[in-house]
Amino acid sequence: MSSPRTETPGPELQSPRKAEELQTPAHSSRRTGSRKEPSGHRVDGTRLGLGTLKQAFSRASQRVSTQVSKEDAGLLRRSSCSLFRSLRRALDEGPAAGHSQATPEVPSEVTNAVSQQASPGAASEELKPEAEGKSVADLITERQLLAALEQLLHLETRLVADKASRTFEQDPTAFARRAMDVCLHYDGLAAEIGAIVRETLGAEGVDAAALAELARVVRAEEEAHPAPPDDGDFLRTPRRWRQHWEEAVRRSAQERVRQPGTREAEGASGLAQLLAELGGLVRRDLQKVWQEVQPAYSAAGFPAWEVYLRAFHGAVAQRLQELARDARGCEQLYLLLDWAANVYGSPDFLGAPGLALPAEPLPPLLAPDVWARLESDYTSFLEAKIASCFDRILQLEQSRWAAAEGPEVLQGLYRVPLSMDVHMLVAEHVKAAGAISAELEATTLRICTRALGLFVPRFEKAFLASEAVSDPHLGAYINACEELRTSLLSRFPGTQEELEKPLVAATCSFQKHLLWGLQRDLQPLFRAVWTRGWLAGDWLRPLMDKVVVFAGHLQHVARPRAQEALQEVHRFVVREYLAQALRPRERFRGTERMRGSQKMSQDAQAIGDTFQGLGSEATWLDQAIQCVAEILGETYKDDIQRHLETLIRSYPDIRQDHVLAILALRRLGRRRNQHLLQHAQDLLRAAAGAAGAEAPRGRVLFEEIKVPSAMAVLITCV
Numbered sequence: 075m076s077s078p079r080t081e082t083p084g085p086e087l088q089s090p091r092k093a094e095e096l097q098t099p100a101h102s103s104r105r106t107g108s109r110k111e112p113s114g115h116r117v118d119g120t121r122l123g124l125g126t127l128k129q130a131f132s133r134a135s136q137r138v139s140t141q142v143s144k145e146d147a148g149l150l151r152r153s154s155c156s157l158f159r160s161l162r163r164a165l166d167e168g169p170a171a172g173h174s175q176a177t178p179e180v181p182s183e184v185t186n187a188v189s190q191q192a193s194p195g196a197a198s199e200e201l202k203p204e205a206e207g208k209s210v211a212d213l214i215t216e217r218q219l220l221a222a223l224e225q226l227l228h229l230e231t232r233l234v235a236d237k238a239s240r241t242f243e244q245d246p247t248a249f250a251r252r253a254m255d256v257c258l259h260y261d262g263l264a265a266e267i268g269a270i271v272r273e274t275l276g277a278e279g280v281d282a283a284a285l286a287e288l289a290r291v292v293r294a295e296e297e298a299h300p301a302p303p304d305d306g307d308f309l310r311t312p313r314r315w316r317q318h319w320e321e322a323v324r325r326s327a328q329e330r331v332r333q334p335g336t337r338e339a340e341g342a343s344g345l346a347q348l349l350a351e352l353g354g355l356v357r358r359d360l361q362k363v364w365q366e367v368q369p370a371y372s373a374a375g376f377p378a379w380e381v382y383l384r385a386f387h388g389a390v391a392q393r394l395q396e397l398a399r400d401a402r403g404c405e406q407l408y409l410l411l412d413w414a415a416n417v418y419g420s421p422d423f424l425g426a427p428g429l430a431l432p433a434e435p436l437p438p439l440l441a442p443d444v445w446a447r448l449e450s451d452y453t454s455f456l457e458a459k460i461a462s463c464f465d466r467i468l469q470l471e472q473s474r475w476a477a478a479e480g481p482e483v484l485q486g487l488y489r490v491p492l493s494m495d496v497h498m499l500v501a502e503h504v505k506a507a508g509a510i511s512a513e514l515e516a517t518t519l520r521i522c523t524r525a526l527g528l529f530v531p532r533f534e535k536a537f538l539a540s541e542a543v544s545d546p547h548l549g550a551y552i553n554a555c556e557e558l559r560t561s562l563l564s565r566f567p568g569t570q571e572e573l574e575k576p577l578v579a580a581t582c583s584f585q586k587h588l589l590w591g592l593q594r595d596l597q598p599l600f601r602a603v604w605t606r607g608w609l610a611g612d613w614l615r616p617l618m619d620k621v622v623v624f625a626g627h628l629q630h631v632a633r634p635r636a637q638e639a640l641q642e643v644h645r646f647v648v649r650e651y652l653a654q655a656l657r658p659r660e661r662f663r664g665t666e667r668m669r670g671s672q673k674m675s676q677d678a679q680a681i682g683d684t685f686q687g688l689g690s691e692a693t694w695l696d697q698a699i700q701c702v703a704e705i706l707g708e709t710y711k712d713d714i715q716r717h718l719e720t721l722i723r724s725y726p727d728i729r730q731d732h733v734l735a736i737l738a739l740r741r742l743g744r745r746r747n748q749h750l751l752q753h754a755q756d757l758l759r760a761a762a763g764a765a766g767a768e769a770p771r772g773r774v775l776f777e778e779i780k781v782p783s784a785m786a787v788l789i790t791c792v
Contacts, residue, residue: 210259214266219287220294222263230256264318267291271322274367275330275359282370289376292316323381327389330359342405345397349413352393356386357423380432390418391439398440398448404455411448411510414439449514457521460503464529467495468536475542481550488550488630492533493557500526500562523572530555530576534583545624548588549631555581556632585635589642592624596647603654604662609669614677618684621647625688641692644685645775648695651677652702653779656735663741671707674699694773697724706740714740715753722757727777730755735781 210229213222233252236242242249270284292315334351363382371378394414401407417423418439440448471492481488500522508515537543537551559577566573602613621643628636655674662670678699685692701721708714718736722728733754737747 211262214259214262217266217270217284217287219263219266219291222259223291223294226256226259226263263291264315267315267319268322268325271319271326272329275326275362280362280366280370282366282373285367285370286374288319289371289374289378292319293374293376320381320385323378324385324388327359327382327385328392330355331386331389331393342403342409345401345406345409348397349409349417352390353413353417353423356390356418360386383432384436387436387439391437394440395444398444401451404452404459407448407452407455408506408510411452411514412506414445415510449511449517453514453517453521456503456518457525460499460521460525461528463499464496464525467492467499468529468533470495471533472536472540475537475540475547478542480544481546483630486630487553487632488546490547490550490554492551493554493561496526496529496558497561501565504566519566519569520572523569527572527576530580534580538583538587543587545588545591545627546630548584548591549627552581552584552588552635553630553632555584556635581635585639588627589639589646592620592643593646595620597650600650600654601659603651604658604670605660606666609666609673614680617647618680621684622688637689637691640685640688640690644681644690644692644695647681647685648698649775649778651681651699652776653781655702655739656732656779656781658739661739667739667741668707671703674703674706678703694724695775697721698775702736702739705736711742711746714742715750718750718754719757722754722761725773725776726761727774728758729776730758731781732776732779733758 208216208218208221210222210225213219213225233249233256237249267288270281270288274280274285295315331352334348334355360383364379367382368377368379394410398407398410401410438445471490474490481490483489500519503522504515504519507518537547555577559574559581562569562573596617599613599617602608602611607613624643625640628639631639678696681699682693682696685695697720701717701724704717705714705721708717718733721736722733730751733751737750742750
């Protein structure tokens with residue numbers, strides 16, 4: 075692969091001897107003049123030389139900066155600072171130190187290691203750069219990195235030797251210039267290493283030879299300095315090429331992961347596209363590293379896969395945190411969480427079988443505190459979003475009420491979109507959160523449950539206050555609540571209390587309003603019971619016709635609730651019939667009482683048959699009207715006690731007032747009434763002791779029937 079450079083990264087070096095001899099006329103004059111000047115003026119000349127060095131270094135740095143990337147500027151500055159520290163010590167100590175100054179030397183292990191890397195098995199010989207025919211800059215440009223490093227090491231060794239021999243005692247700036255040249259070429263070598271790393275993942279392909287050469291440079295230093303010291307001295311501090319290479323890999327990974335974000339991501343769709351591009355790029359780059367880059371490094375005995383893997387991992391984490399800071403709204407935050415947990419975090423993200431895992435597990439893509447903040451921000455936005463969704467559902471239902479749209483009948487039941495809308499809202503958000511983490515799933519479920527508990531009473535109130543209240547609508551919303559309760563509890567069994575309470579309350583409310591409508595229509599019809607008009611007319615037919623129509627609506631209601639409603643209507647009809655009979659507007663005697671008894675018996679049979687035909691399972695109600703009719707029509711007075719016993723045993727909630735009211739209708743003599751009343755009291759006490767003074771669950775009839783006070787009935791009986 076050809077190098078992108080068109081000029082050398084710094085002043086071109088020849089041989090060490092030529093580097094000494096090449097001086098500008100101004101420099102030569104300054105050096106000659108310095109020999110003749112007194113020591114005080116020599117100090118000023120030293121300072122002038124350092125200033126000249128800085129200017130020369132600045133000009134050289136400008137030339138290098140046109141070829142070195144911004145990322146390598148830090149390295150250049152660090153090397154330059156190290157150089158200036160060494161040079162200032164050299165300039166300050168050189169003239170004043172005397173012959174007793176000890177000069178540090180570059181260990182020979184570095185040169186030996188480089189020579190072994192360049193020609194394995196060959197004996198180390200003194201390098202003669204002038205015999206090579208190429209300068210260090212040319213070698214770097216041609217990417218003969220190991221040879222360039224070998225020349226630099228020999229030049230540095232020669233420079234140290236010249237310093238030790240006090241060659242630069244009269245002209246310290248000459249040492250500075252030569253040291254600066256070495257430093258700049260080291261920086262050029264470092265810049266070339268960075269360029270090789272950057273180009274590795276580019277579109278041009280992998281230069282295996284350059285990678286192998288780079289690996290040999292790193293290994294050469296590591297074999298010479300397993301644990302290099304760092305005391306800040308330029309001439310003694312190893313270059314640490316592995317550290318520089320790893321930094322270059324990290325910078326390259328950071329540059330790569332920023333490519334999908336060159337344009338601004340707008341909204342959730344833009345962020346989703348950006349994350350998709352990021353995922354694809356990282357997957358392709360890591361595959362390339364595994365298939366092409368790693369083998370090239372491995373051929374030189376230099377593993378690189380884990381360094382690249384960790385570099386990309388860190389770069390992706392940094393990029394994701396930047397995107398998280400700019401994320402707005404529930405959708406964008408969820409996209410980031412989902413991508414981190416389910417896209418990047420999926421086992422098949424790398425997309426290639428056999429990829430090696432690092433020796434030590436990779437750290438979490440997002441730090442725990444960052445992840446917790448993202449989840450917290452997401453749930454905050456989610457609460458507002460869920461509440462808004464419930465508001466929208468209510469608005470949709472209100473628009474259907476305003477348009478007088480009736481519920482559909484699907485699979486024999488009244489249906490409205492309410493249950494499906496709410497179920498999808500809750501289930502989808504909880505499922506989406508569960509794909510991220512169990513904690514987020516539990517939090518989302520609590521948010522949805524709380525929002526549903528607030529929504530149901532609001533919806534109930536809005537509906538009952540609207541003009542759309544009707545039996546089909548009430549039946550449809552009973553079905554909707556039942557469906558929601560069943561489906562959500564089966565899917566989220568741990569939320570029974572939170573979900574069931576508001577839904578059951580709404581179901582009962584809708585069911586009561588459904589019954590109230592029928593009761594309001596039936597109530598006036600019972601006023602005819604136990605009147606002379608009732609004896610002559612067929613008052614029961616219109617009442618039962620209304621019941622049949624109402625039962626037709628119940629056929630489209632879910633069976634448990636439909637059966638409850640039908641039994642409640644059955645109980646209402648029997649209860650209101652008895653309540654009207656025990657509070658008669660007219661009193662019958664003799665023949666009229668017998669006719670009334672027969673009429674009551676016929677009504678009891680008709681009511682029982684009708685409700686049985688409609689499917690009511692409340693057969694326990696069938697004996698109530700019939701027993702009262704038999705007491706009123708019984709000609710053999712001793713059998714009245716038997717009928718009374720049947721009534722009390724069948725309906726434990728009957729009270730003494732009800733018995734007195736029935737005896738008042740029968741109009742027996744005082745003594746017989748007292749006897750029957752005493753017997754009834756004994757039966758009532760026995761029944762109260764056996765049943766715990768409560769009627770069987772759901773079997774309340776006489777308890778809700780109000781009759782005249784006991785004294786008034788007793789006076790009537792006597």
